[in-house]
Amino acid sequence: MAILIIGKNGFVASRLASRLEGMDTLLFTSSRSRENALPLDLRHPDDFDFRRIEQNDRVLMLAAVSSPDICQNEPDYARAINVDGTSRFVDRCLERGAHVIFFSSDTVYGGGGPFGERSPCHPVGPYAGMKHEVENRFLGNAAFKTLRLSYVVSRDDKFTAYLRRCAASGEEAEIFHPLRRRAVHIDDLADAVAALCQYWNALPSAILNVAGPELLSRVEMAEVFRHLDPRLRFRTVEPGPEFFAARPQTIDMGSCYLSTLLGREPHGLREALAKELTLQDSLQ
Ligand SMILES: NC(=O)c1ccc[n+]([C@@H]2O[C@H](COP(=O)([O-])OP(=O)(O)OC[C@H]3O[C@@H](n4cnc5c(N)ncnc54)[C@H](OP(=O)(O)O)[C@@H]3O)[C@@H](O)[C@H]2O)c1
Numbered sequence: 001m002a003i004l005i006i007g008k009n010g011f012v013a014s015r016l017a018s019r020l021e022g023m024d025t026l027l028f029t030s031s032r033s034r035e036n037a038l039p040l041d042l043r044h045p046d047d048f049d050f051r052r053i054e055q056n057d058r059v060l061m062l063a064a065v066s067s068p069d070i071c072q073n074e075p076d077y078a079r080a081i082n083v084d085g086t087s088r089f090v091d092r093c094l095e096r097g098a099h100v101i102f103f104s105s106d107t108v109y110g111g112g113g114p115f116g117e118r119s120p121c122h123p124v125g126p127y128a129g130m131k132h133e134v135e136n137r138f139l140g141n142a143a144f145k146t147l148r149l150s151y152v153v154s155r156d157d158k159f160t161a162y163l164r165r166c167a168a169s170g171e172e173a174e175i176f177h178p179l180r181r182r183a184v185h186i187d188d189l190a191d192a193v194a195a196l197c198q199y200w201n202a203l204p205s206a207i208l209n210v211a212g213p214e215l216l217s218r219v220e221m222a223e224v225f226r227h228l229d230p231r232l233r234f235r236t237v238e239p240g241p242e243f244f245a246a247r248p249q250t251i252d253m254g255s256c257y258l259s260t261l262l263g264r265e266p267h268g269l270r271e272a273l274a275k276e277l278t279l280q281d282s283l284q
Pocket of ligand 1: 106
């Protein structure tokens, strides 16, 4: 069995690759790099060499236009990749007998909550609509599972990286408010994916919500960060209506299955950030 990571240069893909290393043969695709990656541009999925995919391989379908703002402002471009190319690629992987894990988003539920895996979906914005369209197309196929991710926290996610830069430079950070999520530590996501690759049937559902234990605003997240790195200064900013046209203010998404799959509770934000912000960072 091989594990194919689709979209090698992505933020989540890079960290998943280190977690999965040594577990199975790892293969990568990329639309940009040629080094150690099979070429795949989802605008032209049929150009891919599908003979590289074999029965029971695990395909981690991470590649996407992942910015809700680009999906909002360039819908045709995003749709060609996120819906048309992705659906065609997944179709052909399933035809080859592979198992596909599709990386979707908590935004498919829409705003509010609490949401569990069986809650009805009311996608907000084109990004969420595109993810939901792909899910609907394949859910029901036993070789397809969808992971609905909350905001994924690591030292390199956009928000934490911004806070780290501001803390190091002395610049005052501007924090959008209100924006509340049950952000999840990237290690929890990586462990869940590793478990699923090994034990496909350990998850008794086609849908897994991947979320942390606490519903926190970005301001509360910044406070947790500041506790660990007191150099951070920030102020609250209210974003314009166009910001919330592409994403809900609050998504309170939990999971009935994540703790069981992990064999432990997911990390709280403080634990996650403490792990991510190394001593070396705080001395910079
Ligand atoms: N990060 C989060 O908090 C979060 C939350 C909810 C859902 N998700 C979903 O999880 C997945 C991974 O997220 P991420 O944050 O790692 O995204 P990302 O950093 O934006 O990575 C996406 C990757 O997709 C690949 N890609 C882009 N255009 C492509 C094309 N035309 N053809 C083939 N590949 C293309 C690129 O990799 P190459 O340059 O190697 O081709 C790119 O690096 C995405 O599907 C995203 O929607 C993420």
